[in-house]
Amino acid sequence: MTDLGQPALNKGTKPFSRFEWMIAGRYLRARRKEAFISVIASLTMVGVAIGVATLIVVMSVMNGFRGELLTKILGLNGHFTAYPIEREFTDYKETVAGLQDIPGVSFAVYFVEGQVLASGRGNSTGVTVRGMDEENIKKLKLLYGAASQGGWDNWDSSNGIAIGYRLAQTLGVSLGDQVQIINPDGAMTPFGSTPQIRSYPVTVIFDLGMVEFDSFFMYMPIEPAQDYFKLYEDVLKPGQKPLDPMATDEEIDAAYQRVGQASAAEVFIDDPDNITVMRQRIESNPNTRPLVLTDWQQRNETFFSALQVERVVMFTILSMIILVAAFNIISSLIMLVKDKSSDIAVLRTMGATRGSIMRIFSITGTTIGFVGTLAGLVLGLIVSANAEPLRAFVSNTLGVAIFPPELFYLSSLPSKTDPVEVTVVVGLALGLSFLATLYPAWRAAQYDPVEALRYE
Structure with missing residues (x-):
């Protein structure tokens, strides 16, 4: 058995080889006896998607809010106001x-x-x-x-x-x-x-x-x-x-x-x-x-400073959603590693290296994060592009004023998506998803095949 399996695994021990992708893909597909683990992985994926979409939508709305206010204020009030003296x-x-x-x-x-x-x-x-x-x-x-x-x-x-x-x-x-x-x-x-x-x-x-x-x-x-x-x-x-x-x-x-x-x-x-x-x-x-000059930054310093602080705080708070989803990736992978302990032992006896085992579970967890991030990116961009129609629809359906203009200064909900910020959000989600796989994958690579198969 070892003679037959050894060459195949030796070929598959290259970094991110076809063999590792195949095993990771099998672990991602749901089976009846693994339904619970599959549900946890699906919920984790949804959590990542919601976190990414929420961050993109909120940052886009805040960018649009700031840009629209700046356009309106500076469209009527000059960049400088010059007062006469003497x-x-x-x-x-x-x-x-x-x-x-x-x-x-x-x-x-x-x-x-x-x-x-x-x-x-x-x-x-x-x-x-x-x-x-x-x-x-x-x-x-x-x-x-x-x-x-x-x-x-x-x-x-x-x-x-x-x-x-x-x-x-x-x-x-x-x-x-x-x-x-x-x-x-x-x-x-x-x-x-x-x-x-x-x-x-x-x-x-x-x-x-x-x-x-x-x-x-x-x-x-x-x-x-x-x-x-x-x-x-x-x-x-x-x-x-x-x-x-x-x-x-x-x-x-x-x-x-x-x-x-x-x-x-x-x-x-x-x-x-x-x-x-x-x-x-x-x-x-x-x-x-002779004139005394006051510029628009002086006149609106407190207002726009508050907006900037709010953007930073909102980004930090909403990033916690992705962080929680990353912890869910850790928990679901640890459960998967425990469930697949005998499979890991068999793979090790057939010649799979510790690095190969780590990559298999890294691929599994990162795929969950990647699919969730991709879904969140698409959802976030769609909602951001249709922020005002969606706000009007929800307001009319529920009969509740969402973002009332008396409080938010503007009569409509603006949205402006910044590609740089979207890239940062996507990079943050993918980075946390990858980091979340390292500990479970390392634990899987440390399994002793003899101990794992002793009671099988």
Whole structure:
């Protein structure tokens, strides 16, 4: 028997030979008397698949969440916000023109901003008003293309307002309705400051897909905004001499001209991550007035830092699922080794080396991990690619709001799969699966064939 079997096994003792694959394949196939071990192996495979799929889906959703927020925030707010110092910001047009000439700057916009109380049909809420002209709104492609009702044509002469659809729902207004805005810092009277109350028609309703902007931002043409917030000054026209104190109102109107002011300017750059270099260029530019700059990383440092920490924590926690599945591979292989002790002894007596026995059980355990990882990869990619339709389906089926926009800022569930992260997840699963096979395979290789066959 030994003479007949020895040559075949000698040929099969090469690393990962056909003989080792054949034996490992037989151990993976279920038999009636090995049904329990087969069930454990199948559950282990499912555990690996669930762990891999969960990691891929969660990391993809978090990538999409971060990317979508970054796109929305930086689509309306510049990479730099430039605030005037030393004197009033009356030269905002010249300043913006100078900023746009700096290499690396895509464009810049100026605006007027203030906080008011907006009141509609019985409902009121605090909002941020931004005054911008049509030329600058066209530069903000995200805002310009978000008009769901009405349009931006003739915006400068409309004397109306643009509000988000969520704010319109809160105030109970629609296109053409009047919205009353109240500013506590109004005209001075002998009895103190009186609130300034004015009404404007709704000419544009936009949908940006981000709760914060759709609920709390209101836009109006820049000149009405300057007039409402009193961001202007009356100065003598060029060449005009000071008037006599007894001058009539008509003479004063003819001699003075109104010069508007802006609150600040937003600067958009080509590379959002090139903050340090662009800050130096802007601050050292001789063609712009003195400005105080705050960049998008400073404004959102806490928020995006929290997102990054959350990503790391979620990856670490969800990796435990794969780790638990790897321990299940260890337990199922140890059970398989105990069950196949007599087979191991026979193989050893026929000439199989310890290394060959180790490779057989390594192949068995790694195959479980590989099939589970492959199934999890396919499942994770499918779910990630259809995250929003699946969320909507589950929400409609169960009647429960999953990822409500009021809490997660976005009106839909974004997903962005990163190939590098997917590779890391797959590599982690395969690596843990292989490491899980080493101890059971080593134990199998240590079996003494004489002791194993003594009671057979």
